[in-house]
Amino acid sequence: MILSGRGVTAVLGPTNTGKTHYAIERMVAHGSGVIGLPLRLLAREVYTRLVEKVGPTHVALVTGEEKITPPNARFSVCTVEAMPRETKAAFVAIDEVQLAGDLERGHIFTDRILHLRGREETLLLGAGTMRPILEKLLPGITVIERPRLSTLFYAGQKKITRLPQRSAIVAFSADEVYAIAELIRRQRGGAAVVLGALSPRTRNAQVGLYQSGDVEYLVATDAIGMGLNLDVDHVAFAQDRKFDGYQFRNLNPGELGQIAGRAGRHLRDGTFGVTGQVAPFDDELVERIESHHFDQVKVLQWRSKALDYSSLRNLRASLDVAPVVAGLTRALPATDSQALDHLSRYPEIVDLATTPERVEKLWEACALPDYRRITPAQHADLISTIFSDLVRIGWVNEDFMAEQVKRADRTDGEIDTLSARIAQIRTWTYVSNRPGWLAHPTHWQEKTREIEDRLSDALHERLTKRFVDRRTSVLMKRLRENAMLEAEISVNGDVFVEGHHVGQLAGFRFTPIAGTEGPDAKAIQGAAQKALALEFEARAARLYACGNNDLAIGSDGSIRWLGEPVAKLSASDHIMHPRVILLSDEQLTGNARDHVAARLERFVNHHIATVLKPLDDLSRAEDLQGLAKGLAFQLVENLGILFRRDVADDVKSLDQDARASMRRYGIRFGAYHIFMPALLKPAPAELITLLWALKNDGLDKPGYGDLIPALAAGRTSVVTDPTFERTFYKLAGFRFLGKRAVRVDILERLADLIRPLLQWKPGTTPRPEGAYDGRRFTTTTAMLSILGATPDDMEEILKGLGYRADAVSPEEAQAHLASQQPASADASAAEPAEGDATADSDASSDENVSANEAPTQVEAQVVEAAHAEAGEVTASEEPKPVLLWRPGGGRSENQRGARPQGDRRGQGQGQQRQGEGRRDQRNGGERGEQGNRNNRDGGKPNRDRNDRRAEGRNERPRNERQDRGGKTPQPARFEAKPPRKEKPMDPDSPFAKLAALKEQMKK
Known part of the structure; x- marks a missing residue:
């Protein structure tokens, strides 16, 4: 054991002090050298730097899994575990020496610190906490402390x-x-x-x-x-x-x-x-x-280097030897010693490890790193297999190794799967680099390296795909560089910045793609906005110069340019002049924004003035005076339709010249409405509905936009929906009448059919179809046809218009017709006289139904009643009564209480004044002005007292109920409240003149 620090220099200090750089510079200053590093990754980095300095032929890389050993290599870069136990190199350096205190790997660093020396220079690199223990273990060591280069x-x-x-x-x-x-x-x-x-x-x-x-x-x-x-x-x-x-x-x-x-x-x-x-x-x-003041390292992990290979027991005992030098402590069992403990209990291993050479070979096999992080027992099983092959056949069984390598040679799967395969192939890469373990080591070194590289690349790809948004990262990098981003916009509005799809441009609004949020979304939007600045300017210029055909107003109030929304309409003080609100990002500013706004406002005003030209012309009319001007103002305010009953007094006061001046603006004075027929087409009706909805927050109300298709399809009436906003029926040009709504111009044609039936007098001219007694009428085929309604619907419609029904039995109706048969039979074959109401061109031109082509409803009911008397109808079937209609006074039952809130016009209710529809032949020939002037002035036609008493009552007639006593059911009449006080008859009315003529005939 070397316990001397002579010739050893410790370069200590915190991170970022340039210690590794200093060691590289010192090594290349010698003729040869070895440097040990704690990580294979760091060893690769230092190897690359040395190659750049002295060339690849002079540098070797030696790790447990990789060996690059040129023949003339002077410098070796190793992991600490792969450093040679002895060396003749002039220079030796060991990096991160503070790891000598690590419980798992510390004993390896301690061994290299104590035993490995360079011939000329030895450097120990590490943290300042190692100074006391190094000075204690290596007396005479030179310590250099380097300060951190930054704070x-x-x-x-x-x-x-x-x-x-x-x-x-x-x-x-x-x-x-x-x-x-x-x-x-x-x-x-x-x-x-x-x-x-x-x-x-x-x-x-x-x-x-x-x-x-x-x-x-x-x-x-x-x-x-x-x-x-x-x-x-x-x-x-x-x-x-x-x-x-x-x-x-x-x-x-x-x-x-x-x-x-x-x-x-x-x-x-x-x-x-x-x-x-x-x-x-x-x-x-x-x-x-x-x-950088931390606790000093007080002891280093140590394990005996003098191992006894004479037997397994002696080897284990030598590993457990305690250090005799102060400052060293026996290391805890590492992976290799744990594997040896497990293998010592395997009988087959005990039988094989019988010589010092085999015991040493077993210890060498136990050094196999546990890359897979499996249990010690499983790791020991793998080592047992390798050791058995080394002892029995001299090297690892290559068939077994080929099978294991093949299992790892797949690049499919996710991150965890690829990580497990890399750990497995690293095990066999280590085996292929152990000297003497394989019969063909070069082949397996190349194969395992190739597989590991391929798996590593696949893992890098998966990690990048999962944890890196390439689009955002590239954009953020370009933004940091303050570079001009290149943007492209496809024909469908897809925006590509630097080749990455970042969102959609619709009109003047940019929408980032889904899935981005937070600063990520801000970065993308910032990049797109910076790149699209010129595009907004160009689009603004193109919109300003575009034609009206490129712009359109949608039913939702949006204004679209070439199909893309650029603005929306909002309510203003005047219903005919809505506000235009731009839909644009902040990039549309200055003159470009002003030009777009001005162009869209000009288009909206032109569109309204064109589609609603009759209404626009009427609002600007300067030749109307007095009552005519006031009536025109009301008509504009009500968007082209007025109920005649609401303005009856004003209409009555208009002279013929005033009426003629209003007719020149397309106004029609009908029996039920004052309206403009040109506005009943789908396009004007749709725009009128939109303008009203904008003014009254009606875009979300039920029924909005649902009635315009019926108008476009030419429907004359539709079944009403009770959930719809009733105002929409009027705006679309329909009159709400109970279960059905009828187009207002069709109602005027209905009035044209009813009028001659009420004006006919028995014995004067042939009886028109539907006429009964000059005061009442029955529904006809022509009426049902123009309304597209059933008899039940017709009953609802007539009641809604204010007519009252008298129910008579079929026998009574037959008797009445029979009494008139002689007078009418002679005339039945005659052609209708010129000017007769049944030959009215408006009614016959559309329906092509004449009065003589089909039996009247009364006649059909009479025939049906006759069949019933002959026994052709079962006793349980009661003949239906015949409904005779006459003008009523006061609104019908189904209209009472039906006025919607806010509808001052009282749609669908109120007294219907009849006879106002006669056209003035001298001023356009419109029948809507003709009629009973008595009714137009508020009076009622001459009726007997019982008729007036029955007026307005809407109850089931008595003759529809079976008389309990078996008596013939008597026809019941509708009863009404006491009639209003009769007004004096207008001496200029046709009825007054007719009454005077009758008096003269009597005299």
Whole structure:
């Protein structure tokens, strides 16, 4: 045992003092040298640096798993375990000598410190805590303390997602490392991963990923504390406890300082701290780490070098020998001694290990590292197999080895699977590099190295794919470099920055791709915004110069340019002039934004003025005066439709000139409505509905947009939906009438069919279809046809319009028709007289149904009743009564209480004044002005007292109920409230003139 320090120099100090660099410079100054390093990864790094200095032919690399030994090599780079026991080299250096106190590997470092010397110079490199023990064990040693080149500061506690760039996060389990790396990938674009279990090639690739700046974060175990030279600005501890192979324990200040010291390189200061999962360091610990004052190493781990191979028992006893020198302590059983203990209990091993040579061979086999981290018994089984082959056949059975290597030669699977295969192949790489263990070592060295490299590359790829977002990392790197990003935009709006798909550009809004959040999303958006600045300017210029055909207004109030939303409409003070709100990112500013806004406002105003031209022209009419101007204003406010009953007084007061001036603007005075037929087309109706919905928050109300398709399909009536907002029916051009809604222009055609039936007088002209007695009428085929309704629907519609029904029995109706038959039979074959209402062109042109092509409903019911009397109808079937309709006074039962709140126009309710639809032949020939002037002025046609008393009552007629006494059911009439007081008859009305004519005839 050498216990002298003469010729030995200890270079001690904290991290970042340049100790390793100093050793390399000293070694190349000698003719030969050997340097031992704690990690294969670090050995690779030093080997590369030496090759750059003296060339590859002069440098050898020797580790347990790899040997590069040029014939003329002068310098050797080794792991400490692979250093020769004796050497003739002029220079020897041992790095990280403080590991001599490590419970697992310490005895190997102690052996090299005490026994290995260079002929000319020996350097021991390590922490300052080794000075007292080295001076004690090696008297005369020269100690050089090197100060740290930069300062280390404590930064306190920070969340992982708020750590600065160029940070290393330290944890002590693979699961925790992976979890942190996944979190950083989502939040910051990605992280490199360094674990002790990774192969050197994989660790080198991950470190290269970090060093090149592709990622800004490194997540690692305490492996980074062992001499890895990294450009780390901040070290954050995500854990402060670790499993040391025997128990879980807190890291001591020296271990924390060794890891924290990785922050700051050369003259650049560094910081350290903890994450949110670790309690902040106390002031004393912080001061010790910042000043590098740690507990001195008091003892070194030691194991006897003088081993007795005469027997297994003697070998085990020699391993248990205690040191005799103060400052050394017997090491705990390492992996090799644990394997020897297990194998000593195997009978087959005891039978084979009978000579010193075989015992020594067994001890050599026990040095096989446990890369797989399996149980000691399983590891001992593998060593037993290898030792048996070495003894029986002189080398490891290559068939067995080929089978084991083949199992590992697969690159599929995820991170854990590939890590397990790498550990397995590293075992066989170690076997192939042991001298004398294989018959063809070169073949197996090349094969296992190739497989390990391939697995390492696959593992690096999986780690990168899982923990690095390449798109974000590249963008962040380019942003740090302050470089102009190259952006491309596809025809469908996909945005590519530096070749990476970063999101979608629709109009003037950029949407990052899904799955990004936090600072990651901000980085992507920042990159895209910086690159798309010119694109926004160009788009603004193109929109400003585009035609109206490139712009459209959607039913949701959005304004689209070439199909992409660029703005939306919002309510304003005037319903015909909505506000335009741009949908754009902040990049659209200045003149470009003003030009876009002005162009869209100009388009909206033009679109409304074009589609709603009749309404727009009416709002600007200057030739209307007095009541006509007021009525036009109301019509504009109600978007083109008014119920005539709501403005009856104003209409009555209009003279013919005023009416003619309003007709020139496309206004029609109908029996039920004052409206503009041009606005009943789908496009105007849709725009009117949208404008009302914007003003009244109706875009989300039920029924919005559902009635326009019916209008576009040419439907004259639709079945109503009670859940719909009733106003939408009126805005779409329909009148809500109970179970059905009818288009308003069709209702005016219905009035044209009803009017001549009420004006007909028995004995004057042939009876038109549907006429009954001059005061009442029945529904006709033509009425059902134009409304697309059933008889039941027709009953609902007429009641909704204010008509009242008298129910009579079929016998009574037949008798009445029979009494009129002689007078009407002669005229039935005659052609309709010119100007007769049944020959009305509006009614016949669409339906092509004449009054003489089908029997009337009354006649059909009479025939049906006759068949029933003849026994063709069962007794249980009661003939349906015939409904005779007449104008009513007051709203119908199904309308009472139906006025929706806020509808001042009272849609679907109120008294319907009949006879207002006669067209003025002198001013356009419109029948809507013709009618009973008595009704238009608020009066009622002449009726008997019983009719007036029955007006307005909506109850089931008595003749629909079977008389219990068997008597013939009598037809019941609808009863009403007492009639209103009759107004004086207008002397200018047709009824007044007709009454005067009758009086003259009587005289």
